[in-house]
Amino acid sequence: MRLSILIITGSFILFSTFLIYATSIYLKDLEYRSADRSVKEMKMLYETTPINTISEREIYSNLFDNQRFILFTANGDEVYQWPVRGEALFKLTEEEITNGSTVTREFDGEKYLVSTERVQSNYWNGYIAVIHPLKEYYTVLQMIVIIATLVGFISISFTSVISFFFSGQMVRPIRRFTKQLQDVENNGFSERLNLTTNIEEIDLMVESFNTMMTALESSYNSQKQFVEDASHELRTPLQIVQGHLNLINRWGKNNPEVLEESLDISIVELNRIQKLVEELLQLTKSEKTEPLELTEFDVNEDIKARIEAMKKIHPDYTFILNLSKKPIYLKMSQYQFEQILIIFLDNAIKYDTINKTIKVSTFLDKYKHRHITIRDSGIGIPVKEQEKVFNRFYRVDKSRSREQGGNGLGLSIAEKIIEANNGSVKIESVEGDHTTIHISFPPR
Secondary structure, rough: HHHHHHHHHHHHHHHHHHHHHHHHHHHHHHHHHHHHHHHHHHHHHHOOOOOHHHHHHHHHHHHOOOEEEEEEOOOOOOOEEEEOOOOOOOOOOOOHOOOOOEEEEEEEEOOOOOEEEEEEEOOOEEEEEEEEEEEHHHHHHHHHHHHHHHHHHHHHHHHHHHHHHHHHHHHHHHHHHOOOOHHHHHOOOOOOOOOOOHHHHHHHHHHHHHHHHHHHHHHHHHHHHHHHHHHHHHHHHHHHHHHHHHHHHHOOOOOHHHHHHHHHOOOOOOHHHHHHHHHHHHHOOOOOOOOOOOOEEEHHHHHHHHHHHHHHHHHOOOOEOOOOOOEEEEEEEEHHHHHHHHHHHHHHOOOOOOOOOEEEEEEEEOOOEEEEEEEEEEOOHHHHHOOOOOOOOOOOHHHHHOOOOOOOHHHHHHHHHHHHOOOEEEEEEEEOOOOEEEEEOOOO
């Protein structure tokens, strides 16, 4: 019982402290806004009205109760202070006059907000200041503290009496709660609390805990997926760079043409890696990332460039190009389009290890839809598996994919890129014969 009272007392003190702190921040923000609003309204008055026509009534109407207004020259000399109450009570330093902000200042044991602004107009060139008293703010805050203390004392006293009679009933569900927490600790993120006590506080705690665990699990899975996606996307350009470095090591040292060509392609692929890393890092910051740069380019030329790069690292494969005679223009991120090609070409190479023949075609249909097909002569995909191949982490042949380093992400990534650019993709395959990827984009 004593522990329960101590916990309730501590919880109430923490809650009250937070509530008072949050309230004080809110109230002080209101005071700052009042001072800022008054000084801006006074600034507008002195910018738009001849100074000799400004009456005390106009000054009064632009100020809140008990605020004071002071007018200064451009040199910081005081010209006028309202309301006029004999000798000026408020003396500001030159820094306070010219800083153009709102600061806290103490005069004769009372705290005030001093808000200043520079005025430059045809009617006045100098500074204005509004002195905003904080006495009411501290009075309200003091009342809140007193009320919170009284309410706390009464609540804790009442709770202590209730706890005396119901401490046993409260301890039992807490023990069950602790036991399930230990199970969650042992079993990981997937475990959830399954506990109903009919005690609102504990049930709310269980619900909040389960919500937190769901968020943590989602965050963990997102980070894990991020690493896998990044690894998958970086592998092919790194292989290209590695292939050309090996080429330079073997023949490029004494062959300037091979050296220059390999270096050029390696630089292009390294730039691609840099762009990919930047894009993936953007995905970890926010769901609302800036859109990628859209450019209009010739699909056929991009395909030729990708195929040339693939030939360097897969010289034993035959690549057949059946491209349309006329250019096919597409407006999207050129980098993303190259990602699509790399993913599908890499996948075709993976599963065509015997015939080693890849055919890439492009054409425009009568409705001006842009079509791209990538066909391999590999192992094919069973009909019942074809609907699942675009799912993340799905592999038709899991053991074969593991041997080849696949992780089941490539096709899913490619599909999302295509759909994000209003395109569509489908697979047509005959097991043991071929697989064809059909990509289409609507008319421009």
